[in-house]
Amino acid sequence: MRYLSYCVNEACANMLEARGLSFVALMTTALSMLCVGLFFLLYVNIHAVLQSFEDEINMIIYVHEGRTAEQTSTLERLIQSYPEVDTVDFTSSQEAIATYLERYPSEAAAVSALGEGALPASFVVSFASGSRTVAGVESFATKIEALSGVAEIQYGQDWIRTFWWGNHVLVWIGSIVGVTLAATSIAIVANTIRLTLFRRRQDIHILRLIGASESFIRGPFFVEGAVLGLLGAGMSVLFLKAIYESFTYSVRDAWIAEYTMAFLALPTLCLFLVGGTILGFVGGVFSVVSDRRTQS
Amino acid sequence: MIKLFHVYKTFDDRTVLDDVSLQVEKGNICCIVGPNGAGKSTLLKMMFCQEQADRGQVMINSQNLTRVHRREVPSVRRRMGFVFEDLQLMGRKSVLENITLALTIAGTSKKRGQHNMDRVLTTLELGSRKHEQTSELSAGEQQRVCIARAVVSDPLVLLADEPTASLDATLTAAVFDLFRGMSARGTTVVIATQKQDVADQFPQHRLVLNQGRVVNAINP
Structure with missing residues (x-):
């Protein structure tokens, strides 16, 4: 001391x-x-x-045109089976067009000129709490891209x-x-x-x-x-x-x-x-x- | 107990100590007397691990100082007190700080340290100057601070090189009484001096040196 x-x-x-x-x-x-x-x-x-941002991260999975309802349903079950997934919401092509026209009514002529498949059907995936990371979502995206029937996926990857x-x-x-x-x-x-x-x-x-x-x-x-x-x-x-x-x-x-x-x-x-x-x-x-x- | 066996020391081909032997029993006071350059200070410094003998042995309390490792030197010195001829005080520190430092280094308990401090300050008439910086003191006062620092922790061995050079007769007597008191409590004291009257104060043990050689000895 x-x-x-x-x-x-x-x-x-x-x-x-x-x-x-x-x-x-x-x-x-x-x-x-x-x-x-x-x-x-x-x-x-x-x-x-x-x-x-990660807490609010979602993924939109666009499906190929011309798929039957059964094929789409199978794909939805497959996506839902991944442990990273919390919920999967399906939006058909018609629903997507209706939502779009609701928001942009002036685009009605252009949409009808493109026909029924103007906007593709899609799944909106929200993630389980442990998988809401950039790395987790990127790894999930790689698996989803390989699935048959998936046309494109979007989750704001560039800015994230x-x-x-x-x-x-x-x-x-x-x-x-x-x-x-x-x-x-x-x-x-x-x-x-x-x-x-x-x-x-x-x-x-x-x-x-x-x-x-x-x-x-x-x-x-x-x-x-x-x-x-x-x-x-x-x-x-x-x-x-x-x-x-x-x-x-x-x-x-x-x-x-x-x-x-x-x-x-x-x-x-x-x-x-x-x-x-x-x-x-x-x-x-x-x-x-x-x-x-x-x-x- | 201090024992020196056939000690030799040279500096640049100049012989400073030439076959010097000495034995001082525990609790005794020995004076080393001689003119300037006789080798008194060198002899004391050997007992303090400040100089090494070229030949011979220096034993303090059964410890051979000629074989002491550099790392052991502080512990050897902590058991000793040394009154330096050139004082070696910390000028920016007060009297109290200089003395307290010696107590802290020696590991003396606070209670015993305080008791010793009071006794020494009173004996050496330093009580009124204890808060002064040592650089502000007179030569005689500085010498007393140096003595106080050397004796305050009740060392086993006290080595004093010209301890009363700047003191008047009254204070010289007080210092010698202090040394006698320590000797009575078991401290072995060695005093180096060129003054015959100082040596006469301690006639029991004496070693007279001249140009590094022992020319006379009483119970050496």
């Missing part, structure tokens, strides 16, 4: 003594964590939107795929930027502490003379790194909240306001603070291990 108090006191004294340098390290860590946080916030919200890839690209960019900036933070914290080690070399020499072990000597520098990381992460959370609030306020009347923008959950924020602390601690370890002055 006494040692921990010594470490914290020493770390604070070191940071206060090198205010400018510590501030730079703090801000770098805060900005790095902020970038990671922004990407994460975007990911969480885009993922939520994607999730809501684009959205899904967009989300993945965001994760990758976020990860790359995050790792790069985290490495920058570690390097800056490590350099800050290395300079502290240089300033403290006489004190370190004295500590060795009075019997301090290497771990005793190194402790305050590890704590200094961890404190810098924790404070940096704390600042990044404040910045992130400010950006989130100002964004939600500025788009309150726009279309995007339909979707509820969520802030990071408390466990995620705690994880953020822990992450920042670990980042700083690693910086401290790097500086001490790489500095020969700390070797007896």
Whole structure:
């Protein structure tokens, strides 16, 4: 306990003594964590939107013209037998034309010119809860396409795929930027502490003379790194909240306001603070291990 | 107990210690006397693992320091107190912080540490200056802080290099009383000095050095 108090006191004294340098390290860590946080916030919200799309995902299966009622009924039973399927609704060619004309009455002449088969019969498939994913629906589509009597299937695959890839690209960019900036933070914290080690070399020499072990000597520098990381992460959370609030306020009347923008959950924020602390601690370890002055 | 067997040390072809032997029993006080360059400080530093003997053996409490691994040095030093000739104080820290650090490193319990601290600060008349930065103190006060730091954890061995160089007669007497008290409680004390009057305070054990050689010894 006494040692921990010594470490914290020493770390604070070191940071206060090198205010400018510590501030730079703090801000770098805060900005790095902020970038990671922004990407994460975007990911969480885009993922939520994607999730809501997936919940509403349906598939329209168009059947070939000229099939008998029995053939259509067999196909319906076959589709219904897949575990991914929740419900199957059949719409005949006549029903499809009637619905179309109800919506677009001015197109009546054009539809009658095309004859009875102007619009094909179709099945509207809704999916079981466990299969309402892009991957699940795509896999189901491959199976359905191979069935006899299926002319075409539609489930908005292009935009879903684009959205899904967009989300993945965001994760990758976020990860790359995050790792790069985290490495920058570690390097800056490590350099800050290395300079502290240089300033403290006489004190370190004295500590060795009075019997301090290497771990005793190194402790305050590890704590200094961890404190810098924790404070940096704390600042990044404040910045992130400010950006989130100002964004939600500025788009309150726009279309995007339909979707509820969520802030990071408390466990995620705690994880953020822990992450920042670990980042700083690693910086401290790097500086001490790489500095020969700390070797007896 | 301290035992030195036929110790030799040279620096750049200059012989600093030449066949020096010494034995100080537990709880005794020994003075190493000699002029500048006699090898007193080097001898103390060997007992403190700060210097290595070229030949011979240095034993402290049955531990052979000539064979101590670098990693074991801190634990050896934690059982000792050292009054450095050049003080080695942390200037930006207060008197209290310098002394408390020694207690923390030695692992002395809080209660015993507080008791020792009060006793030492009173004996060395540092109570009124305990919150001052050591860099702000006079040479004599700094020397007393160095002594306080060395004795506060009740070490098994106390090594003091010119411990009273900057002290007046009254404080010198107080320091020697402190050393005698520690010796009575079982601490082995070795004092290196060039002052004959200091050596005369402890006539039971004495080693006189000149240019690295033992020229006179009383119960060495």
